[in-house]
Each structure stands twice: as structure tokens, then as C-alpha cells.
Amino acid sequence: MKKELKRSLKSFGNLLLSLFSFGTRSEDINFDPKQKPEDLNQEPLENDKLREEAIMSPGKIAVRNYFHNPLGVIGLVLFLAIIGVVFIGSALIPFNPYKSEGTLINVSPGAGYMKFPSELESEKVKEVSIGNTFGVGLSKKGNLYYWGKNNEDDVLKMPKAIEKKLKGKKISHVAAGDKHIIVSTSDNEVYGWGNDSFKQSEMPPMAESQIKQEGIKKLGGGVQYSVVLTEKNNIIVWGSTMNSRLDLIPSEIQGKIVDFSTTGINILALLDDGSIRLLGVRGAEVDKKMPKELTDGTEKVEKIALSTKSGAAITKDGKLYVWGPSSDNLSGDKIPKLKGKPVDIQGGSSHFTVLDDKGNIYSWGNNGYGETDAPKDGKFTQIYANYFNNYAVKEDGKIVTWGLDGFIFGSDDQGRDIFTRLIHGGKMTMIISFVSVVIQVVLGVLIGMVSGYAGGKIDNILMRFTEIVSSFPFYPLIITLSALLPVNVSQNTRLMMIMILLGIIGWTGIARLVRGQILAERERDYITAAKALGVTNSSILVRHILPNILSIVIVNATLGYAGNLLTEAGLSFLGFGVQEPMPSWGNMMTSAQTSDVINIFWWRWIVPALAVFLSAFSVNLVGDALRDAIDPRANER
DSSP: OHHHHHHHHHHHHHHHHHHHHHTTGGGSSSSTTSSSSGGGGGGGGGGGGHHHHTTTTTEEEEEEHHHHHHHHEEEEEEEHHHHHHHHHHHHHSSOOOOOOOOOGGOOSEEOOOOOHHHHHHHHHHEEEEOSSSSSEEEEEESSSEEEEEETTTTTTTTOOHHHHTTTTTTTTEEOOOSSSSEEEEETTTTEEEEETTTTTOOOOOGGGHHHHOOOEEEEEEEEEEEEEEEEHHHHHHSOOOOTTTTTOOOGGGGGGGGEEEEEEEEEEEEESSEEEEEEOOOOOOOHHTTTTHHHHSSSSSSEEEEEEEEEHHHHHHHEEEEEEEEGGSSSGSSSSOOOOOOEEEEOOOEEEEEEETOOOOEEEEOTTSTTTTOOOSSSSEEEEEETTEEEEEETTSSSSEEOOETTTOOTTTTBBBBBHHHHHHHHHHHHHHHHHHHHHHHHEEEEEEEEHHHHHHHHHHHHHHOOOOOOOHHHHHHHHHHHSSOOOOOOOHHHHHHHHHHHSSOHHHHHHHHHHHHHTTTTSSSHHHHHTTOOOOIIIIIIHHHHHHHHHHHHHHHHHHHHHHHHHHHHHHHTTTTTTTTTTHHHHHHGSSHHHHHHHTTHHHHHHHHHHHHHHHHHHHHHHHHHHHSOOOOOGG
């Protein structure tokens, strides 16, 4: 009797232990490996997995099944990586949708714009000139070097004919325009290569004899034009000069120009009497705000610099003048306090760089590409700046660079960084998709639950309404509504319309699915028992039925998110979604409607298309894996 009681208590204890010990295997409970399973009145060990599943919750089983699916894990990791890059990146990377750079149009993906040859450093720098994505330098040994990112004009590939002509000649000066390079030789010949749309890479035939006779003091380059300053202080400009009126150099200043600085449409000339004169397009703030004492010779200027919209000058007594529009962040209180006397100044597209007599460097202005991140320590003797790059030479000959080092994914037709637009455009696309799928789920679950549980006339009315909504053609509807919107409608209003329309038209599939599940669930015993206990219908729906169908809703919401992402991209691609200049992955692909972009500027559509594909693909992998993990038949595999 005592043995039977002891055996019963022991069996009951083992039962309690198995119930409250999660994941405990049967062989771990009072198991002697020397005993056979049949001696212990237990099933064979291969059935232990079934016992473990019997004491695991359905949620834990689904999680285990999901992470046993390699494709599901890959999709989850990829989607989380995309979300992290998009949302963290958009928070860290500043973005101005209205910013564009005409000199950086259609730059292909790449980096290393400032990666100069080490020989230039070892041979000591004589001159450095900077283009939009490249640089050209001349060493004190007379050797020519060029580096950076090539463009469609092959600016970093010297033609064989030019190479042959330069063989055996000594190069005296170098200069870079936006997309071309020109060099001069000791016998006053000028050679160039790269972009030659306006013959800016060739010596002008009309001035060839004058250049050879007077000699070359300095070379310069701008946007599709070139400049020569002769030893007799005459300036000669050729290339694209008609629109900027650089072809009209006043005769009264010829023979008096001792230095100059160039931009895309202007040249700032320094005359021998210490005054300055702006050549080219007049009337802008760089012209109107020029201090009078600099133009009438009251202050004697030694160094000049020009940015796209502002000008700067250093006088003989060490005064620094900067003028131009306040939006440039260059003039007024934006000028840094110098530790020493300024001795040189260089201008880029929207920044200035100054060197003082103590060897310190100062850069200020707009810092879209890091062009004002000047080194804080070190003693420098030379500075060179243009467009978005800076080069500074130390006393020991070492070269320090800062500024634009490249575009990871290239630039578009307005000179905007595709990587930055991809990050912020992805945020826009994902938010629209998320909000719209939330609307779809809320409407679909609510209508589906009421329809399936109520049945009868209510079910019939709601299902007919569902069929009517699902019959609306989405694209024609939203295109029509977009056409009816006022021209000056805000971007937020347009986005709100897209999210709401995606939500109120896309809920029908979820509603039908939920209705079908409710029809099956409402006949189960636990629902009958709940009704018998007097539980209200709303409590039965929310507390008993909804948790049992929630997993299916989550799976379909996941797949619906991917569908909304593609829909938004399609709408923006057609021009009826997110509008320029605000980016989205869809409107970034709009340019792919021309053959030139598809064939030549492939990065402008391949990159956003790949982002859409990877996002939709990863979400679909997650959705499929969730469906398999929740499916009870998956537990049998």
C-alpha cells in the first residue's frame, strides 16, 4: 500500500514538473540512461519534440518556426537594415529639397575627388586648380598631374594628339574649368581637353598671335569658358561668353589687369591701381554691394576672390572685405575673426578660404559638402579653393584637403546628391505606405468582424459595399483627383490624399479574409460558452475572436505594406504622388522615361528602383515566412 501511494505521489510530482518547466525534456526528469524507455512506461525519445511543443505557447512555436526559415530571417534583417538606414540617416543627414548645383549635373557614382598623386606632394606644389569633380596640379619640377572623378567628357584622359604636342615642352601654368583643363607652355602655347562645347579647350585663333607675343601670366577657367592674362596685363576670354557678356571686356581696363578670379558667369579683375572691376553679368548683389572704396582706388587691393554670388578682397593694409547676399552666409558677422593678417583668399561656389600670415586657415560659408571644415592646426603656406574643394600646403610640403570627396550614388539632372535624396525619399515612401496600411487594417478588420459575426442582412449589405469599393479603379481615381487639386496645393495635402485613398480603397481584401475567419470562429464551442455566460457581443469579438485571427491579420498587413509601397512608387513615377522637389523613390525614377537617362545616366533610375525592389522583396519575404510560421501544418515539418 505504501509503495503504491509513493508511486502515485511521484507520478503526480513528475506531472506538475512537466507542466511548469518550460522546454524541459522528458529525459531530463528522473531519467536513468541505462533504463529503456519501455521500462519507464515512456514513449521513445524521438517523440520528445512533440511533448515540448505540447507545453509551448502557439506564439513561441510561431517564433521558433519563423527563425527556422532562412528566407524569413534574410528578409527581416534586410528590412530592418533599410529602415535603420532610412530613418537614422534622415535624422543625421541635413536635407534641403530646394538646393541644386548646376556644375554637378549628372555626376556618376564615385569618390576620391581630392585623392591627388603623391608625386605632386613630394615634388612640391607650384599651382593647383580645381574643377567640379577633379583637380589639376603643376609641381615645381614642371610635371603635370590631374586626378579626381572622370565625367562624360573624359576630362581625366588627355588625348593622344595633345600628349604628343606637349612632349618635350615645359608646362608653365595650369587651370581647370568646370569640365575642362587647359595648360600653357613656356613658348606661350595653350592646350586643353575635356568639355569643348564652345571651343573653350582650344587656343582662340583670333588671339593666338597676341598671346604668343605678350606671353602668359595666368590661366583661368569657368563654366565652359577659359581665360588668359598676358604679361602685358591684357585679359582674353573665350568659350561660352555671349550669355554672360564676358566677351565685352571694356577697352579702358585692358593693359591694366594684374590679377583675376573667375566664377560661372563673372570675372573679378584687379587693376594696377589697386581698384577692382566686375566683368560679365551685372546688376546682382555681388555687383551692387561692392564697396565703393574698392572700386575707386581709395583702398588698395592686393588679393581678390569670387564665389557664385559674393565677392571678397584683401587690401594692402590687411583689411578683409566680403560682400554679397546674406543667404550666402559669407559677409557681415559670418566673417571669422582672424588671428593674423590675411595674406591670401580663395573662393569656391559658396565659400571662401583665407590664409593669414601666421599660417592659419579659415573657411566659412555654406557647408553642404564639408567645404568649410578647414584644418584647425598646422602652419600652411599656400591655399587653393574652387567649387566645393580646398587644398592647403604646409611648410613641409604636405597637402591637406577638405570638401566634396564624391557622390556614393551619383547626382541627378539638377546636381543633387542621389544618396541624400534616396534616404529622405525612402522615409517619405515608407511613412505613406505605413499610414495607408494602418487605415486598411482598421477598416478591414472592423467591417469584416461586424459582417462575419452579425450575418444576415448586415453581412449582405457590408459585403455588397465591399464589392462596390473594390471595383473602383484606383489609378484613374487618384489621377482624376490629383488633376482637380489646385495648382498651389501644399505637399502635405497631397500626401494626406494619397494615404487616405490608399487606405479607404485597399481594405476590401482584409475585410473578406476577416469575415471568413469570423464565420469559422463564431461556431466554435468557446464562443457558445461565452454567449451562455452572458458575455456581450462586443467583448466576444474583441477579447475572444480578435486574438485568434490577429496573426492572420498581421501577415496580410505585412504583405499589404509591400503592395502600398509599390503603389506609391508607381503614382509618384507617373507624377501624381509626391511632387518635386520633395523626393520619394517613385518620383526619383521619373527621369527614366528618356532613353538618354536609361542608357547613359543609369544611376538616376537604377538606384531608386533597386531601393523599391529590395524593400518590397524583403517585406514579402517576411510576410511569407510569417504565414508559414503561423500555419499549423508548418509544425509538422
